Amino acid sequence: MTTVDGVWSQEEAATFLDEAIVPIRLGCHNPSGGLWMLSLWFRYRDGVFECATSMGADVVRFLREDDDVCFEVSTNRPPYMGVRGAGTATLEEDGAKDVLRALVDRYLGTREAEMAQWLLSDEREEVTITIDPSRLHTWDFSPRMQELVEESPAAQTALQSPKYD
Numbered sequence: 001m002t003t004v005d006g007v008w009s010q011e012e013a014a015t016f017l018d019e020a021i022v023p024i025r026l027g028c029h030n031p032s033g034g035l036w037m038l039s040l041w042f043r044y045r046d047g048v049f050e051c052a053t054s055m056g057a058d059v060v061r062f063l064r065e066d067d068d069v070c071f072e073v074s075t076n077r078p079p080y081m082g083v084r085g086a087g088t089a090t091l092e093e094d095g096a097k098d099v100l101r102a103l104v105d106r107y108l109g110t111r112e113a114e115m116a117q118w119l120l121s122d123e124r125e126e127v128t129i130t131i132d133p134s135r136l137h138t139w140d141f142s143p144r145m146q147e148l149v150e151e152s153p154a155a156q157t158a159l160q161s162p163k164y165d
Contacts, residue, residue: 002047002087006138013083013138017044020073020082024049026131027031027070028089030062031074041103042073045066048132052100055093055125063089069131079145087133096126 004010023039030036036057040051049071053059056072063069074082097120104116111120118124144154 002085002099002133002136004136004138006083006136007140008083008138010136013136013141014044014047016081016138017049017073017083020075022073022076024032024051024131025072025074026051026059026060026089026129028059029066029068030058031065031083036062041107042131043099043102043106048130051129051131052096052126053129055127057127059129060091060127062149063091071131078152079140079142081138081140081142083136083138085133085136087131087135090130092128092130093126096128100126101108 002010004013008016018031024042025037025039027035027037036059040053042049042051044050067089068086070084070086072082072084074084078107100119101111103118104111110116110117
């Protein structure tokens with residue numbers, strides 16, 4: 001059973017996770033004992049996070065060695081709010097393309113985009129990463145940040161790639 005603490009109930013956390021179209025930041029251990037963090041698209045269903053990635057991704061190899069993970073899903077602009085926690089990751093090949101299709105629809109809104117077609121190409125072998133959280137912690141700085149939101153530099157910042165103009 002997942003424990004939830006913080007400012008939101010389990011239902012409020014689930015609503016946020018369903019509506020937040022931002023990546024999940026996933027932390028795990030690499031085989032040498034170091035830490036690894038990456039961002040993945042996700043969907044939250046039935047109390048677990050589902051992500052999809054290439055079968056050849058480093059994180060797949062890392063999770064085969066150690067399935068303990070931590071994660072965060074949070075807003076990128078104020079007012080800051082989100083859910084973080086820890087849990088266990090499992091890998092599954094069956095149905096991974098279906099999960100990826102759902103993630104493409106959720107994040108891109110179309111399967112016609114070049115990126116969507118590349119991700120969904122038959123040549124790509126996918127794996128589903130399912131994160132079963134053991135604990136969730138929620139936070140919401142809305143009340144104390146509300147007056148700063150529109151005027152704050154963080155709210156105005158739209159980052160551009162330093163490589164591509």
